[in-house]
Amino acid sequence: MQPLSNDMIKAALDKRGFSYFVDADGDIAGNFQNNLIYFFRLGERKEILQVRAMMQHVFPVGEVPKLYEFCNTWNRDQLWPKAYVQVTDDGQAIVVGEVTSDWEHGATVEQLDQVLLCGIATGCRLGEALGELKSGSPR
Numbered sequence: 001m002q003p004l005s006n007d008m009i010k011a012a013l014d015k016r017g018f019s020y021f022v023d024a025d026g027d028i029a030g031n032f033q034n035n036l037i038y039f040f041r042l043g044e045r046k047e048i049l050q051v052r053a054m055m056q057h058v059f060p061v062g063e064v065p066k067l068y069e070f071c072n073t074w075n076r077d078q079l080w081p082k083a084y085v086q087v088t089d090d091g092q093a094i095v096v097g098e099v100t101s102d103w104e105h106g107a108t109v110e111q112l113d114q115v116l117l118c119g120i121a122t123g124c125r126l127g128e129a130l131g132e133l134k135s136g137s138p139r
Contacts, residue, residue, distance in 0.1 A: 001106030004047055009039050012113045018120075032120050035127045039116070047104045049112070051119025053081060053097040057130040064093050070133055071095060080122040097126040 002008065009028055013020050020030035028039040034056040042048040059067060064085055071083040081097030088094060099119035
C-alpha cells in the first residue's frame with residue numbers, strides 16, 4: 001500500500017499505454033473516445049480519487065428534463081459511473097460521470113489500476129449511451 005499520488009496515477013496510465021496530459025492546475029486528464037476524463041485528487045490529504053468523465057455530447061438547455069430522466073435511469077440501472085447533468089456557462093447541457101474512491105489508507109498499484117479502468121470504461125459506456133440518446137436510437 002502506498003499513498004495516492006499523481007506519479008502513481010501517471011504510472012498506471014503509462015503502464016496501460018494511455019495518453020494523458022497535465023493541465024495548468026496540475027490535474028491529470030485524457031481523451032478517451034472523445035470524452036474528456038479527469039483524474040482528480042480530492043480531500044484534505046488528496047487521498048480521494050475521482051475519475052470524472054465529461055461527455056462529448058452537448059445538448060440544448062431545453063433538453064435538461066430529458067437528461068435528468070436519462071441520468072436517473074442510468075443511476076438506477078448502472079453501478080458506475082454516477083451520472084448527473086451540468087449546465088455550462090454558455091448555456092449548453094452536458095452529462096458528467098464520476099467514479100470516486102477513498103484511499104485514506106493507501107492503495108496498491110493493482111487497486112488503482114482497477115479503479116482507473118472502471119472509471120474510463122464506464123465513462124465511455126455512458127458516452128455511448130448518450131450518443132444513442134442524442135441520435136434517437138434505442139439504448
